[in-house]
Amino acid sequence: MILAGEAAAKPVDFVTDVKPILEMNCVSCHNPEHAEENGKYRIDTKEEAFKPHKKDLRISPGHPDDSEVYYQLLLPLTDENHMPPTKLKAPLSKADCEVIRQWIAEGANWPDGVTLKVVMKVEFVRDIEPILEQGGPIPDKAKETLRLWLAQGAVWPAEVSFPSAKATAGAAGAAAGQIDFGRDVVPILAHGGSLTDPARETLTKWVDQGAVWPADVKLGAAKGGAQAKDMDVAEQIHRVILAGSKEQTPADMKIYTNTIPGTSVTYAMVPIAPGEFLMGSPATEAKRNVDEGPQHRVKIDPFWMEQCTVTWNEYELFMYPEDKPAAPADGTTNYTSETADAVTRPTKPYVEMSFGMGKEGYPAISMTQHAANIYCQWLSAKTGHFYRLPTEAEWEYACRAGTTTAYFFGDDPAQLGEYAWFADNSNFKYQKVGKKKPNPWGLFDMLGNVDQWTLDQYDADYYKQFTETVTEPWNKSVKPYPQVVRGGSWKDEADKCRCATRLGSTKAWKKQDPQLPKSIWFLTDAQFVGFRIIRPLKVPSAEEMYKYWHSGVEKE
Amino acid sequence: MKTYISTSPELTRRSFLKTTSTLAAVASLAQGVFAAGDETLKVALIGCGGRGSGACDQALSTTGPLKLVAMADAFKDRLDSSYNNLKAAHADRVDVPEENKFIGFDAYRHAIALADVVILATPPGFRPSQFEEAVRQGKHIFMEKPVAVDGPGVRKVLAAAEEAKKKNLKVAVGLQRHHQKPYLETIQRLHDGDIGDIVAMRAYWNGDGVWVRPRKDLEKKLGRKPTEMEYQMYNWYYFVWLCGDHIVEQHIHNLDVINWVKKAHPVLARGMGGRQVRKGIDNGEIFDHHFVEFQYPDGSWLSSQCRHIPGCWDSVSEHVQGTKGKCDVSGYKIEGEKAWQFSGDEGKDPYQQEHDDLFAAIRNDTPYAETAEYGAYSTMTAIMGRMATYCGKEMSWDDAINSSIDTFPKVLGWDAKTPTAPDADGRYAIAIPGKTKSF
Numbered sequence: 001m002i003l004a005g006e007a008a009a010k011p012v013d014f015v016t017d018v019k020p021i022l023e024m025n026c027v028s029c030h031n032p033e034h035a036e037e038n039g040k041y042r043i044d045t046k047e048e049a050f051k052p053h054k055k056d057l058r059i060s061p062g063h064p065d066d067s068e069v070y071y072q073l074l075l076p077l078t079d080e081n082h083m084p085p086t087k088l089k090a091p092l093s094k095a096d097c098e099v100i101r102q103w104i105a106e107g108a109n110w111p112d113g114v115t116l117k118v119v120m121k122v123e124f125v126r127d128i129e130p131i132l133e134q135g136g137p138i139p140d141k142a143k144e145t146l147r148l149w150l151a152q153g154a155v156w157p158a159e160v161s162f163p164s165a166k167a168t169a170g171a172a173g174a175a176a177g178q179i180d181f182g183r184d185v186v187p188i189l190a191h192g193g194s195l196t197d198p199a200r201e202t203l204t205k206w207v208d209q210g211a212v213w214p215a216d217v218k219l220g221a222a223k224g225g226a227q228a229k230d231m232d233v234a235e236q237i238h239r240v241i242l243a244g245s246k247e248q249t250p251a252d253m254k255i256y257t258n259t260i261p262g263t264s265v266t267y268a269m270v271p272i273a274p275g276e277f278l279m280g281s282p283a284t285e286a287k288r289n290v291d292e293g294p295q296h297r298v299k300i301d302p303f304w305m306e307q308c309t310v311t312w313n314e315y316e317l318f319m320y321p322e323d324k325p326a327a328p329a330d331g332t333t334n335y336t337s338e339t340a341d342a343v344t345r346p347t348k349p350y351v352e353m354s355f356g357m358g359k360e361g362y363p364a365i366s367m368t369q370h371a372a373n374i375y376c377q378w379l380s381a382k383t384g385h386f387y388r389l390p391t392e393a394e395w396e397y398a399c400r401a402g403t404t405t406a407y408f409f410g411d412d413p414a415q416l417g418e419y420a421w422f423a424d425n426s427n428f429k430y431q432k433v434g435k436k437k438p439n440p441w442g443l444f445d446m447l448g449n450v451d452q453w454t455l456d457q458y459d460a461d462y463y464k465q466f467t468e469t470v471t472e473p474w475n476k477s478v479k480p481y482p483q484v485v486r487g488g489s490w491k492d493e494a495d496k497c498r499c500a501t502r503l504g505s506t507k508a509w510k511k512q513d514p515q516l517p518k519s520i521w522f523l524t525d526a527q528f529v530g531f532r533i534i535r536p537l538k539v540p541s542a543e544e545m546y547k548y549w550h551s552g553v554e555k556e
Numbered sequence: 557m558k559t560y561i562s563t564s565p566e567l568t569r570r571s572f573l574k575t576t577s578t579l580a581a582v583a584s585l586a587q588g589v590f591a592a593g594d595e596t597l598k599v600a601l602i603g604c605g606g607r608g609s610g611a612c613d614q615a616l617s618t619t620g621p622l623k624l625v626a627m628a629d630a631f632k633d634r635l636d637s638s639y640n641n642l643k644a645a646h647a648d649r650v651d652v653p654e655e656n657k658f659i660g661f662d663a664y665r666h667a668i669a670l671a672d673v674v675i676l677a678t679p680p681g682f683r684p685s686q687f688e689e690a691v692r693q694g695k696h697i698f699m700e701k702p703v704a705v706d707g708p709g710v711r712k713v714l715a716a717a718e719e720a721k722k723k724n725l726k727v728a729v730g731l732q733r734h735h736q737k738p739y740l741e742t743i744q745r746l747h748d749g750d751i752g753d754i755v756a757m758r759a760y761w762n763g764d765g766v767w768v769r770p771r772k773d774l775e776k777k778l779g780r781k782p783t784e785m786e787y788q789m790y791n792w793y794y795f796v797w798l799c800g801d802h803i804v805e806q807h808i809h810n811l812d813v814i815n816w817v818k819k820a821h822p823v824l825a826r827g828m829g830g831r832q833v834r835k836g837i838d839n840g841e842i843f844d845h846h847f848v849e850f851q852y853p854d855g856s857w858l859s860s861q862c863r864h865i866p867g868c869w870d871s872v873s874e875h876v877q878g879t880k881g882k883c884d885v886s887g888y889k890i891e892g893e894k895a896w897q898f899s900g901d902e903g904k905d906p907y908q909q910e911h912d913d914l915f916a917a918i919r920n921d922t923p924y925a926e927t928a929e930y931g932a933y934s935t936m937t938a939i940m941g942r943m944a945t946y947c948g949k950e951m952s953w954d955d956a957i958n959s960s961i962d963t964f965p966k967v968l969g970w971d972a973k974t975p976t977a978p979d980a981d982g983r984y985a986i987a988i989p990g991k992t993k994s995f
């Protein structure tokens with residue numbers, strides 16, 4: 001990494017310092033093919049890059065502040081002229097901005113004949129992790145990506161969780177000069193953060209030699225600590241769930257009420273048959289937002305969904321592991337699963353998280369998506385059923401329950417009060433769950449009362465990519481914000497409580513958390529967010545379970 | 557009294573000429589105090605826990621040039637993780653070389669010396685001596701609430717606050733509701749008489765309780781048995797000399813709001829409390845509930861509840877009854893002749909706002925010292941409540957604030973004697989109403 005202070009000490013070199021930044025961030029739009037729709041500007045050759053723009057200079061040697069290419073990097077992210085466009089790419093790091101500034105300040109030297117081409121900016125989560133997850137030899141194309149990643153510094157963010165648990169020592173006695181995966185590669189990959197030059201060299205050699213990743217060698221444990229532990233827990237839970245799964249087909253699925261073992265707290269699960277539906281809202285729907293379209297067909301696998309949103313009665317069992325309630329009076333065993341006890345629990349919040357709105361029979365609120373995910377993991381361990389949050393598509397499928405109108409009872413907001421607590425009838429607080437009419441599939445409070453977490457990262461344009469029927473879409477999270485909640489809440493007007501309304505979480509939901517780092521478990525400013533759980537009929541692998549429960553982006 | 561006649565060039569600054577009209581005022585200005593808006597302010601963080609790091613994050617998020625230059629904590633791991641988090645959030649504003657990271661009970665003195673503005677965010681038991689030292693060294697101060705845990709501590713803070721005023725130091729106390737737009741508007745209406753005379757008040761902090769740090773966790777971390785001092789410092793919430801009990805550490809916020817509304821502090825307290833549920837081996841010596849009636853100088857009564865027990869009725873709120881209406885203060889709502897409900901933009905995060913306000917006062921050299929006084933009075937109100945529930949007797953303000961019960965250890969050190977020690981079973985003596993000494 002180049003620190004601003006260090007960069008000032010030695011002059012920047014165009015080819016080694018500046019070119020990679022421009023190639024990774026600018027040339028994909030500002031090239032001969034696409035210049036027309038991108039400000040008529042090309043940055044791929046020296047001649048084009050230095051052409052003035054009307055009266056302004058794109059690059060004014062010696063004067064970074066007068067150079068559009070530099071100052072557009074510094075505009076607020078909300079400014080439409082910010083470069084690179086925030087919709088397309090992440091902003092440049094401070095260090096990279098500083099390199100550009102210094103290069104221009106030093107005269108913007110661009111050696112003749114040097115031209116730029118598009119270089120993909122490798123993103124660890126999107127590009128590298130899928131490669132590293134597969135066993136066996138790595139395909140040539142993936143090897144290219146790996147090589148590029150290495151060339152770009154091979155950054156492995158320490159906070160990126162790795163899905164597997166077991167590390168093995170390398171096979172002893174590999175020939176000198178021959179890279180051995182276990183001996184040479186695992187320790188490097190296990191280290192997290194930026195790699196040292198020698199480590200990168202080793203990795204490069206490994207890639208050149210075929211980048212073989214034996215299927216039985218997994219990384220998590222070598223990374224140590226929490227992730228390995230969590231993966232172990234997921235594997236334990238997986239074994240318990242496989243042993244206990246009786247239902248095989250959708251026909252076997254019945255509504256059931258379960259008692260959380262060791263307590264007298266119950267929750268009910270409603271079967272949702274598999275099917276297809278039209279997701280999103282038509283452009284003609286009243287008060288519709290553009291992010292609800294285009295409508296597209298989605299196929300959904302069978303699952304059970306919790307009849308009501310999770311209540312404090314349920315959630316507090318997860319919050320307070322040391323306060324085990326007494327055994328039920330009916331003499332059932334006071335079963336406590338050691339596996340469940342191994343699931344990490346929330347740290348206690350400093351403020352009172354129901355905000356005085358009531359606990360007994362009321363919906364749990366103020367939890368982060370991460371906390372809701374881990375609740376699912378804990379409950380899975382406790383009960384031997386696989387629980388998780390619904391995807392956004394699963395949620396809307398269940399909410400619509402076969403209907404195609406703005407609300408699951410029709411289009412008239414005047415009827416909403418029969419089905420939902422919202423701004424008109426909530427008295428500015430949440431209400432007990434299950435007190436209004438259910439939707440056609442028997443789910444209560446799908447609209448209003450509390451917003452419900454889903455698994456998806458919010459992306460206003462997410463629906464645009466689907467041209468034909470898509471099965472079980474899930475926009476996996478790669479950053480802490482925004483994540484999708486659905487259904488609207490006690491504080492919303494009727495139009496925010498439609499089946500298709502989408503809302504993304506923001507940093508403001510933790511605004512008043514006075515600590516650094518802010519809690520990964522609680523939201524100080526989202527008294528309208530709760531969740532409900534689902535149980536898919538098909539039990540996934542332990543690794544898939546881990547992925548549902550750990551998106552790895554809980555830290556800001 | 558020591559004087560702090562400065563010979564530094566700061567004395568000639570425009571801002572000083574603008575505001576200092578008497579020789580006495582000039583003579584009392586401390587070295588290092590300045591208020592030019594473009595000056596790079598050096599910040600020191602004393603107490604690097606989650607809240608201290610948060611407060612420092614907010615300080616570093618204010619406008620104008622400033623730098624974190626020194627840090628202090630009793631525990632190295634806390635300091636290191638705080639440093640990493642702050643560095644990640646403010647790479648260019650965190651400049652703390654290894655030699656400016658101070659560990660131990662005495663660390664604060666060294667860190668204070670390197671700064672213009674200090675953030676005091678250790679457990680509250682240390683606040684009086686650290687505040688006193690920061691004032692002695694002539695620094696601007698942000699200190700977290702509560703500002704003390706006993707009468708002697710409050711007296712020390714009040715004396716130092718007086719001194720700070722003379723030295724033109726800016727002092728802020730972390731009672732962020734005073735910087736929260738809807739609170740400010742609501743209380744302005746009460747002060748304007750919108751519900752008439754305020755004749756009865758209620759305040760609550762009923763919740764589930766806060767973190768517990770078990771002795772066995774510390775033992776695992778250290779790889780040996782911790783000393784009693786190490787354990788109490790680690791699990792500080794549960795010891796009176798460090799925390800003051802939750803009525804002081806947490807409920808102070810609500811009591812402070814009532815004092816603010818009444819423009820006064822109570823003169824009398826009667827209360828009861830105890831430990832009904834939270835009495836585990838790592839729950840130290842504090843109560844899990846307090847119920848106190850406070851009387852104000854005009855004869856009106858405040859009834860105050862605070863509870864740390866899960867599964868009960870929860871509320872964190874303040875309410876007042878007037879002769880012409882009533883007000884849900886924390887709900888920003890007035891009922892009566894002049895009915896009103898706050899609506900619209902709630903303004904900035906109050907935790908950020910309180911730092912914005914302090915740093916603006918420092919840079920513009922506007923008066924900013926009265927906060928220490930109301931911070932001390934609100935702290936004392938809560939302490940008086942605790943004294944009433946612990947001893948079971950009626951407590952007067954004068955007896956409470958002049959109390960000779962000093963909870964602070966005579967000597968500080970990892971092997972030093974703690975004010976309270978566990979018995980053979982690892983349990984601590986708990987206050988017994990009717991028997992515990994009152995003041």
